[in-house]
Amino acid sequence: MATTPKSLSNLEPGKFITLEKIHPSGTLQARKQANGLVAFFWRYTLNERDARELIGVFDPKSPPLSVEPTAFGYSRRAAAIKAAEIATLHRQYLSIGGIAALRRxxxxDAEKEKAAELAALEEQRRQVEARSKFTLEALLRDYCGYLQNLGRQSHTDALSIFKNHVFDAYPTTSAKPASEVTTEEIADMMRKLIEAxxxxxxxxLRSYVRAAYQVAKAAKSKPSIPLAxxxxxxxxxxxxxxxxxxxxNRPDKHPLSLDELRTYWGVLQTVEGMPGVALRIHLLSGGQRVAQLVRLLDDKVSEDCFTIYDGKGRPGKPPRAHPIPITKALKRELDTCEGNAPYRLSTDGGKTHISPGNLGKWAAEAVGTQIPGFLLKRVRSGVETALAAAKVSKDLRGRLQSHGITGVQATHYDxxxxxxxxxxxxxxxxRLLNQPKETVIQFPKRKKA
Incomplete structure (x- = not known):
């Protein structure tokens, strides 16, 4: 059909007209759209059904012999060339359903590419968020919270060390993503402390940081660790x-001797009020860990025993209940602070417990210069040493002071x-404490003949 730009522009709206045949198949058609623009189509037959592929709009100002579309559309000749390209593609992809299947x-593919781009953008956003959210400081704080939720008393010590020797001392490293912190950076933190x-x-510091990273690393395979x-x-x-x-890490073996324990026991008989009660309970119970003993809850005291909780051990493990039998001597002391709740060892009626530091200070003040180099921690090792000398087995000493209880038998069967x-x-x-001190009799040296 012979057409001119003017005749194409004057087509009846909504009606397809065939302009020419296209090699290798199909025809070039045109139709005036509802918006007044004329569009070119390649018309073809597939499986005895007619179909059309849109080529583009007609540009009446395009030179009639132009073979390339303008920014505004196609000439008839350019549309015919484009139709031939589509027809060739259609024949090439007939095995999958022709041009329609190719377009689908x-x-x-375009949707997949778009989804991949969106996923890449999301990953980039996540990484940016991770760099600002999942920092070394955040990890160490989360670890302290994790310890606290487990009932581990060490969470306060860990947080104090982190604040003083990581967050304040190394703010740049603290703000780094935890996954990018290096061994060298951790070693530098330790080196600064060692040099001081x-x-x-x-x-x-090393132990706490190592444990924090281990918890985060294990979170991928251990469902009991919080998802965060x-x-x-x-x-x-x-x-x-x-x-x-x-x-x-070498143990500071400087236990009180049995005579020093007896001196200490004698001093405690004169200490009044809650300081004396708490210190006597500490010694009579076998030198329990001070941080655990001061947290004794009133509802954990029965007629036969009281229970404290040992929070030492592997990260992720809840505190282990540690029952202590109540002897007659212990009962007298515990009865004096009956009614304190929730904490039995308290100076304010049980609202708060005695601090471990105060207990150590009271003991040192009471002893004064009577025992050189006295520290409350020497009482615990002194008790173990005295019991060892009195033929109490290592296993029983460990069970009394809640240490060294390991192995499959102790953990799972006993x-x-x-x-x-x-x-x-x-x-x-x-009985050992109440025995008189040993005295050494000095005999005069025999005169030489």
Whole structure:
């Protein structure tokens, strides 16, 4: 059909007209749209059904012999060339359903590409968020909260060390994503403490940071760990590859001698009020860990025993109940503070418990210069040493003071509470304390003949 730009512009709206045949198949058609624009189509037959593929709109100002579309549309000749390209594609993809199937595939590919772009943008956003949210400081704070929820008393010590020696001392490293912190950076934190003469604190810092990373790393496979730790995306533990200062971990074996324990016991008889009660309970119960003993709850005291909770042990494990039998001597002391609740050892009626630091201060003030180098922690090791000398077995000493209770048998099979055995050890301790001090008789040296 012979057409001119003017005749195409004057087509009857909504009606298709065939303009020419297209090689290798189909025809070029045109139709005036409702908006007044004329559109070109390639018309073809597939499986005995007619179909059309839109080419583009007609540009009446385009040169009639132009072979490329303008910014506003096609000339008839350019539309015919485009129709031939589409016809060739149609024949090439007949095995999958021709041009219509190809367009559907292209649309699906475009959707996949768009989804991939959106996923990449989301991942980029997540990484930006992770860099600002899942920092070293956030990880260490979350770990302290985790310890607190488990009932671990060490959460306050850990947070104090983190605040003083990580957050304040290394703000730039603290703000880094936890997954990007290096072993060297952790070692530098430890080195600064060691150079300041704080070797033990350096080792504790290493231990706490290492445990925090281990919790986050294990969160991927251990469902008991809160989901929030997975966000840190920890795959390696930078603190695990640092080396502790072994000299700072050597035990400070300086227990009170039996005579010094007897002196201390004598001093305690003169200490009045809650300080005396708490210190006597500490010694009579076998030198329990002060931080655990001061948190004794009133409802955990019965006729036969009281229970404290040992929070030391592996990260992730809840505190272990540690029952202590009540001897006659202990009962007298516990009865004096009956009614304090929820904390039995308290100076304000039970609202708060005695602080471990205050208990140590009271003991030191009471002893004065009577025992050189006195520290409350020496009482615990002194009790163990005295009981060892009195032939109390290592196992029973460990069960009385809640340490060294390990192994499959102790953990999974042995359900005995050992209250009778602990009571016998505590009564033996009291007999040792009440015995007179040993005296050394100095004989005059024999004169030489």
């Amino acid at each position: 595939q292209q649309e699906a 003469g704080k070797d033990r604190t350096a080792n504790k 730790f997975k966000g840190y995306n920890i795959n390696s533990n930078p603190a695990a590859e640092t080396s502790p200062d072994e000299s700072a 359900g005995h509470d050992y209250l009778d055995e602990k009571r016998q050890s505590m009564e033996k301790l009291l």
